[in-house]
Amino acid sequence: xxxxxxxxxxxxxxLHHQDPKAMWRLYDGYAGLLMSTALRYTGDYDQAQDVxxxxxxxxxxxxxxxxxxxxxxxxxxxxxxxxxxxxxxxREKKRSALVFPDYDLPDKDTVDINGDDPEVEMVPNxxxxxxxxxxxxxxxxxxxxxxxxxxxxxxxxxxxxxxxNTSASQFHRAKKALKTKILDYLSHNQI
Amino acid sequence: MNLxxxxxxxxxxKARLDDxxxxxxxQLWEALVARMAQPKPMPVKPRLRVYxxxxxxxxxxxxxxxxxxxxxxxxxxxxxxxxxxVAISTEPLPKGxxxxxxxxxxxxxxxxxxxxxxxxxxxxxxxxxxxxxRDNRSGARVHPKTTLEQSETRSSANRQHFDQSxxxxxxxxxxxxxxxxxxxxxxxxxxxxxxxATPTVQEAQPAVDKRQETxxxxxxxxxxxxxxxxxxxxxxxxxLAKQAGSFRERIDxxxxxxxxxxxxxxxxxxxxxxxxxxxxISSSGKEEYLSWDKPVLMLRSSxxxxxxxxxxxxxxHSSPFSVGATFVRNIGKGMxxxxxxxxxxxxxxxxxxxxxxxxxxxxxxxxxxxPLQVGxxxxxxxxxxxxxxxxxxxxxxxxxxxxxxxxxxxxRLTNSExxxxxxxxxxxxxxxxxxxxxxxxxxxxxxxELHYYINNNSGINTIYKQSPLNVNLNFGLxxxxx
Numbered sequence: 168x169x170x171x172x173x174x175x176x177x178x179x180x181x182l183h184h185q186d187p188k189a190m191w192r193l194y195d196g197y198a199g200l201l202m203s204t205a206l207r208y209t210g211d212y213d214q215a216q217d218v219x220x221x222x223x224x225x226x227x228x229x230x231x232x233x234x235x236x237x238x239x240x241x242x243x244x245x246x247x248x249x250x251x252x253x254x255x256x257x258r259e260k261k262r263s264a265l266v267f268p269d270y271d272l273p274d275k276d277t278v279d280i281n282g283d284d285p286e287v288e289m290v291p292n293x294x295x296x297x298x299x300x301x302x303x304x305x306x307x308x309x310x311x312x313x314x315x316x317x318x319x320x321x322x323x324x325x326x327x328x329x330x331x332n333t334s335a336s337q338f339h340r341a342k343k344a345l346k347t348k349i350l351d352y353l354s355h356n357q358i
Numbered sequence: 359m360n361l362x363x364x365x366x367x368x369x370x371x372k373a374r375l376d377d378x379x380x381x382x383x384x385q386l387w388e389a390l391v392a393r394m395a396q397p398k399p400m401p402v403k404p405r406l407r408v409y410x411x412x413x414x415x416x417x418x419x420x421x422x423x424x425x426x427x428x429x430x431x432x433x434x435x436x437x438x439x440x441x442x443x444v445a446i447s448t449e450p451l452p453k454g455x456x457x458x459x460x461x462x463x464x465x466x467x468x469x470x471x472x473x474x475x476x477x478x479x480x481x482x483x484x485x486x487x488x489x490x491x492r493d494n495r496s497g498a499r500v501h502p503k504t505t506l507e508q509s510e511t512r513s514s515a516n517r518q519h520f521d522q523s524x525x526x527x528x529x530x531x532x533x534x535x536x537x538x539x540x541x542x543x544x545x546x547x548x549x550x551x552x553x554x555a556t557p558t559v560q561e562a563q564p565a566v567d568k569r570q571e572t573x574x575x576x577x578x579x580x581x582x583x584x585x586x587x588x589x590x591x592x593x594x595x596x597x598l599a600k601q602a603g604s605f606r607e608r609i610d611x612x613x614x615x616x617x618x619x620x621x622x623x624x625x626x627x628x629x630x631x632x633x634x635x636x637x638x639i640s641s642s643g644k645e646e647y648l649s650w651d652k653p654v655l656m657l658r659s660s661x662x663x664x665x666x667x668x669x670x671x672x673x674x675h676s677s678p679f680s681v682g683a684t685f686v687r688n689i690g691k692g693m694x695x696x697x698x699x700x701x702x703x704x705x706x707x708x709x710x711x712x713x714x715x716x717x718x719x720x721x722x723x724x725x726x727x728x729p730l731q732v733g734x735x736x737x738x739x740x741x742x743x744x745x746x747x748x749x750x751x752x753x754x755x756x757x758x759x760x761x762x763x764x765x766x767x768x769x770r771l772t773n774s775e776x777x778x779x780x781x782x783x784x785x786x787x788x789x790x791x792x793x794x795x796x797x798x799x800x801x802x803x804x805x806x807e808l809h810y811y812i813n814n815n816s817g818i819n820t821i822y823k824q825s826p827l828n829v830n831l832n833f834g835l836x837x838x839x840x
Binding site (some may be wrong): 194201315 | 372
């Protein structure tokens with residue numbers, strides 16, 4: 168559902184006045200979008216739903232503090248809450264499944280990152296979501312932060328406790344891996 | 359951050375997915391409303407970690423088991439004090455005091471030259487004391503007012519029958535005193551057998567007539583019987599147990615079991631392990647891990663550049679190897695309880711892909727466990743024991759080490775970390791054991807056991823996750839502590 172600026176402003180006002188119906192309007196209007204955000208981070212539907220539930224509770228509990236500053240700000244605020252929730256979840260749940268070797272393996276794949284851009288328009292959205300979901304956790308997280316939340320590598324480095332170089336390196340690898348997947352998909356479907 | 363010019367396809371990707379919607383499950387709204395309806399949790403003091411609490415419970419159980427004998431000893435002393443025969447006199451009782459003293463009451467010392475003081479528990483003479491029944495409320499023995507004059511009318515046949523009864527009773531008293539003096543325990547089989555041999559009230563009625571003779575006999579026995587040896591005691595007890603028609607309960611109350619064990623068969627594969635598999639961790643495997651180039655802690659962020667995700671790796675788990683010690687206490691009726699500590703080591707191999715490379719590796723995880731066991735002796739004699747038990751255990755993950763072998767020359771990927779926030783592992787189990795006693799103090803035992811490991815939703819892949827139901831085989835030594 169797409170809210171007009173006036174509707175969005177009214178929704179925020181109703182939430183400030185603790186109107187119970189406004190809670191449902193928010194859910195009905197934004198749950199799909201926020202679910203998609205969570206899914207991009209977790210790569211798993213059930214886990215994304217857990218993240219979304221926690222994120223929505225935080226949104227409802229903190230909406231009184233949100234100050235409406237124009238079109239799109241409310242949506243961006245909610246997306247950021249859900250993405251933070253997803254990162255927190257990944258930190259907690261995935262930590263024990265990860266190992267951190269003291270040597271960084273070079274890439275074996277040979278995709279030319281500087282080659283022609285893949286034709287993203289030819290790939291359905293659901294397929295793109297699946298491709299992102301199957302990226303390694305580190306790649307997927309930094310790709311989301313850079314591309315969809317427009318975070319700088321400095322911000323990411325502070326947020327995740329890594330160096331800027333590491334963030335840039337991960338993003339580089341993420342781009343290459345996603346590009347490979349898109350090209351494979353287009354090649355496989357002869358598009 | 360502005361995407362660079364050459365990342366135009368990423369801008370297109372963002373445009374495509376920015377407003378993409380994925381419908382959540384229909385039940386989510388209801389779950390959300392239910393969550394919102396719950397009262398907000400009040401800030402509370404941080405709760406103690408679960409394993410601290412459970413460790414405390416286990417420590418309390420062990421302390422209780424240690425203290426129990428002290429309390430029991432106190433109770434026994436109380437009875438002993440009340441029932442000690444301070445002295446037994448050979449002098450005739452004065453007129454009017456013909457009623458035989460209650461066995462539970464101390465017989466007053468008669469400090470004549472002919473009296474000798476012996477420290478014999480009157481409780482142990484109760485079977486010998488042929489008169490009266492115990493008052494249910496007071497516990498005092500009630501004696502018929504039989505007098506010497508009455509006893510003189512007894513026939514010689516009765517006297518002969520009595521003499522036989524007394525002789526039989528003395529034998530039982532001697533046996534029981536032997537047991538009591540050497541072991542300090544009341545054995546139900548002993549009591550049962552002694553009571554079986556005790557003359558009935560009717561049979562022993564002439565005891566009043568013969569009280570002087572019987573007391574003399576008891577005194578004579580007490581003074582002349584040498585202190586029995588441990589071997590004699592065992593033989594006497596064995597004979598009594600056989601006489602009672604039941605297996606004698608093991609008399610040692612405290613014991614310590616040390617053991618080593620392994621999962622002989624994992625439920626998934628149900629294939630036996632080789633000897634190499636069984637002992638590889640404690641020999642070559644350990645050295646291999648110690649020789650790591652940089653076994654340092656690398657608690658980096660999970661988004662670090664060279665992170666390898668093992669979530670989708672293919673694991674093959676070897677059987678865990680464990681060593682431990684348990685303190686066991688017999689609590690009577692053939693039952694026993696035990697608790698202690700054990701250390702277990704888990705070894706796994708895995709294969710995965712990373713940046714196009716096929717990687718294999720080893721994972722080594724150690725746990726510290728606290729078991730709590732309750733068991734029952736199914737059969738036992740002096741040399742052999744069969745028992746069944748049920749137990750629960752808590753395992754605390756201590757450390758995980760991972761070594762990855764790439765198929766690239768001169769590259770060694772290592773990782774070692776202290777597991778700080780890993781979840782606890784709970785397990786329940788049941789099994790049976792057989793013990794062969796080597797001597798009075800040491801026994802060898804083997805225990806097959808079925809264990810079920812409760813899912814703790816840990817991210818670490820272990821045999822507990824892959825195969826929650828396991829058959830363990832523990833074997834070890836049991837040391838008698840008392």
